[in-house]
Amino acid sequence: MKRIILILLVIFLVSISFGFEISALGGMELSGKNRPYIGARIGTLSGGVSLMLEAYYPLSSFEDVQNVNVDQVRFLEIDPYLYLGLPISSTLIYVGVAPIVILDIANVDFALYSSELFHAKAGIRFGQGIVFFVEGLTTLTTSFETLGIYAVSAGLGIGL
Amino acid sequence: MKKNIRRSLEMFSVLIVILVLYGCSNIPVVSSMIPPDPTGTTKPTVDDYATDNIFVSIDKMPTLVPIAISDSVNVRISLPNVENLEAANIRIFEDNKEQGFVLRKESEERNKLDIAIILDVTGSMANAITGAKNSIIAFAEALEESGLDVRLGVVPYDDYVNPPSDIDVASPYLNLSEPDDVETYVNTLYAGNGGDTPENLYDGIMFAATAMNWRPYAQRSMIVITDAPSHYEGDGYSFTHFTKSEMLSELVGYVTVHGAFAPGYYYVSSATDFSAPGDPREICQRTSGIIKYTDSYGNVDLTDLGIVEYVTSSWIAAFESDSPEATHTIEVFYATDSTKRYAKFQNVSY
Numbered sequence: 001m002k003r004i005i006l007i008l009l010v011i012f013l014v015s016i017s018f019g020f021e022i023s024a025l026g027g028m029e030l031s032g033k034n035r036p037y038i039g040a041r042i043g044t045l046s047g048g049v050s051l052m053l054e055a056y057y058p059l060s061s062f063e064d065v066q067n068v069n070v071d072q073v074r075f076l077e078i079d080p081y082l083y084l085g086l087p088i089s090s091t092l093i094y095v096g097v098a099p100i101v102i103l104d105i106a107n108v109d110f111a112l113y114s115s116e117l118f119h120a121k122a123g124i125r126f127g128q129g130i131v132f133f134v135e136g137l138t139t140l141t142t143s144f145e146t147l148g149i150y151a152v153s154a155g156l157g158i159g160l
Numbered sequence: 161m162k163k164n165i166r167r168s169l170e171m172f173s174v175l176i177v178i179l180v181l182y183g184c185s186n187i188p189v190v191s192s193m194i195p196p197d198p199t200g201t202t203k204p205t206v207d208d209y210a211t212d213n214i215f216v217s218i219d220k221m222p223t224l225v226p227i228a229i230s231d232s233v234n235v236r237i238s239l240p241n242v243e244n245l246e247a248a249n250i251r252i253f254e255d256n257k258e259q260g261f262v263l264r265k266e267s268e269e270r271n272k273l274d275i276a277i278i279l280d281v282t283g284s285m286a287n288a289i290t291g292a293k294n295s296i297i298a299f300a301e302a303l304e305e306s307g308l309d310v311r312l313g314v315v316p317y318d319d320y321v322n323p324p325s326d327i328d329v330a331s332p333y334l335n336l337s338e339p340d341d342v343e344t345y346v347n348t349l350y351a352g353n354g355g356d357t358p359e360n361l362y363d364g365i366m367f368a369a370t371a372m373n374w375r376p377y378a379q380r381s382m383i384v385i386t387d388a389p390s391h392y393e394g395d396g397y398s399f400t401h402f403t404k405s406e407m408l409s410e411l412v413g414y415v416t417v418h419g420a421f422a423p424g425y426y427y428v429s430s431a432t433d434f435s436a437p438g439d440p441r442e443i444c445q446r447t448s449g450i451i452k453y454t455d456s457y458g459n460v461d462l463t464d465l466g467i468v469e470y471v472t473s474s475w476i477a478a479f480e481s482d483s484p485e486a487t488h489t490i491e492v493f494y495a496t497d498s499t500k501r502y503a504k505f506q507n508v509s510y
Contacts, residue, residue: 027227029228032228032229032230035227037227058224058225058226058227074224075222075223076224077224077226077227100226100229102223102226106376107376109376113226113229114193116193119226119227119228137227138228139228139229147228147229147230149228149229149230150228151227
């Protein structure tokens with residue numbers, strides 16, 4: 001619990017100091033297990049270097065979106081992304097990388113999924129106030145080789 | 161200047177988050193990259209390999225497969241009395257196709273070990289209870305010497321579980337506890353009566369599986385100690401609740417069931433067909449547990465069952481499945497200059 005409070009505190013302080021975005025998203029793996037997923041992200045995505053904490057929950061099918069029972073969600077993927085953004089008017093083009101972290105909700109336990117794998121993504125965000133974004137991500141090794149599994153996401157949220 | 165401060169703060173935040181999260185968990189994760197499958201290889205001749213002293217099961221410890229990552233299959237390989245296992249000594253075939261895999265020692269990844277002892281307390285088991293009393297501490301110490309954090313629990317049973325009907329004990333069972341507490345508890349047990357030949361071992365196993373406070377990500381084992389077959393659902397008794405097939409779907413991949421069976425009027429050490437509905441040895445076999453026989457008096461020494469060696473010589477091999485089959489056949493070949501062992505695990509679902 002202390003770890004969660006510390007993480008939330010860090011995110012909160014950074015967010016109120018330097019900007020803010022909170023969004024919901026959905027996406028689909030394009031190979032591998034071909035799972036759809038839902039997620040949310042919160043952080044300071046903006047021009048330059050920024051940080052977002054992102055949560056993902058893979059599903060077995062799109063039909064399951066309606067049947068997600070929050071009480072039965074045991075694990076979440078939590079990725080702390082480091083972004084580099086390029087603002088063009090009200091549009092932001094960004095790339096980011098994150099270690100892959102698994103959260104066991106019931107036991108309040110975290111684990112780095114692999115010390116040899118990380119996620120990398122590129123995306124574009126439109127608007128200010130209400131923001132819309134699309135992005136693609138893949139998994140890379142520490143040798144910068146992709147596992148060949150890609151995913152695309154789209155999301156909507158509030159950004160300052 | 162302001163930008164530099166901001167960037168420094170953000171980088172510091174990232175570092176804090178990563179450091180806090182890193183390396184502080186028991187959640188099963190990938191410790192290394194799984195190499196590609198070997199190509200152009202042929203399967204060794206099975207006849208050249210011994211089939212004893214090797215136990216293979218699928219580890220279904222729950223976790224989450226992250227986005228944009230392929231799933232891995234975790235095969236538990238136990239090679240009693242093998243202290244150091246190199247990946248070069250192991251070959252794994254899934255549906256006749258050789259797999260690339262990573263190997264990690266289970267006790268180094270999961271140092272928590274929970275063991276439930278399912279103990280028949282009917283009259284003929286007096287020697288087994290005495291043996292459990294006398295060996296429980298040495299058994300726990302032997303496991304802890306290997307760096308394991310051990311908890312033990314006890315479920316006594318006859319035709320009934322929680323509480324058994326033929327003896328009167330203050331606590332009907334002991335949840336997973338420190339070994340000293342287990343010794344104290346076992347000292348309160350005694351053997352009594354029994355009635356008909358079968359006892360309700362299956363309810364005892366399922367009670368332990370559901371009622372014990374198994375620790376998250378601990379290795380989970382049970383030791384059944386009995387001289388009788390089990391009642392089962394459909395055998396005409398109202399106190400029975402489970403068939404073997406129902407139990408296997410709940411147990412396989414999640415717990416290893418070892419057995420110490422007292423030979424006599426039901427158990428014969430030369431038997432190989434364990435398919436009778438009341439024969440618990442099939443559960444041991446299907447969960448890749450050890451099947452051992454006591455002497456004819458039922459004397460049990462927990463340190464002598466081979467479970468310590470089993471646990472301390474277990475490895476997890478992770479590979480990526482690319483077989484389209486619904487159920488799979490996993491074959492494991494272990495070969496050194498002096499030893500060759502082989503195990504086949506069929507009808508596996510992931």
